[in-house]
Structures are given as C-alpha cells and as structure tokens.
Amino acid sequence: MPTSGPFLHGRDAQWQEMGEGRRMQMLCYNDELMMLRWEFATGAVGSPHTHPHAQAAYIESGLFDVTIDGNTQRLGPGSSYVVAGGVLHGAVCIEAGTMVDSFTPMREDYI
Numbered sequence: 001m002p003t004s005g006p007f008l009h010g011r012d013a014q015w016q017e018m019g020e021g022r023r024m025q026m027l028c029y030n031d032e033l034m035m036l037r038w039e040f041a042t043g044a045v046g047s048p049h050t051h052p053h054a055q056a057a058y059i060e061s062g063l064f065d066v067t068i069d070g071n072t073q074r075l076g077p078g079s080s081y082v083v084a085g086g087v088l089h090g091a092v093c094i095e096a097g098t099m100v101d102s103f104t105p106m107r108e109d110y111i
Contacts, residue, residue: 003030013037020044021093026110027100034106040064040093048090053103055083062097066090 004026013025021044027035040046040062048067057066059079066075068089075081077097083089091099 004028015039022046024110029106032105034103034110036101036103036110037098038101039098040091040096042093042096044093046091048088050086050088051103051107052085053105053107054085055089056102057081058100060098060100062093062099063095064097064099065092065094 006028008028013027016024016026018024021041023039025037025039027037029035037060038046057080059075059077061077063074063076065072066081066089068081068083069087073081074094
C-alpha cells in the first residue's frame with residue numbers, strides 16, 4: 001500500500017477539484033490513518049453517505065450544518081465531530097470554509 005511518507009510540506013500538498021464547490025488537499029497518510037483538507041464554497045454539499053472508516057473532522061473556517069445519524073448541528077471554526085464507520089453523515093456549507101478530515105484506516109478510494 002502506498003504512503004505519503006512521514007512529512008509533507010504545505011507547498012507540496014496538491015489540491016484536487018472534486019466538483020460542486022469542493023476541493024480536496026491530500027495530506028499525510030499511511031495504511032492506518034489518512035488526513036485531508038477540504039475547501040467548500042458557500043452552498044456546497046457533502047452528500048449524505050457512509051463508509052467503513054472511522055472519521056474525525058476539525059472545522060478550520062466557515063460555517064457548516066453537519067448531520068450525523070439524523071442529528072444536525074451548525075459548526076464553526078474550532079468545532080469538531082467524529083463519525084463511526086457505517087453511520088450516515090453529510091454536511092452543507094453555510095459560509096465558505098475549510099475543514100480537516102482524518103480517517104482510519106486510510107481511504108484507498110482517495111489515492
């Protein structure tokens with residue numbers, strides 16, 4: 001399985017356009033853990049979905065309505081959330097911003 005290596009300088013982290021007002025920046029990862037940074041435009045949606053990975057996210061900037069298992073909370077800078085694998089979740093960006101996601105194990109579908 002590929003890894004990013006133990007270090008990644010910000011200047012080397014490439015952005016990938018994901019469509020619909022979202023872009024993703026791959027950060028460090030190995031077989032057990034992955035970290036990503038997302039930028040969302042106002043109104044962009046992370047459609048409700050599930051995956052087998054545990055996920056933790058940190059809201060760096062902006063304002064998001066995050067729904068986890070039918071419960072919605074409005075989260076702003078400094079807020080965070082955690083989702084167990086297999087639980088339905090998604091987000092709607094209310095004010096443009098960024099969030100940092102981590103997944104365990106790493107998500108091969110993002111490589």
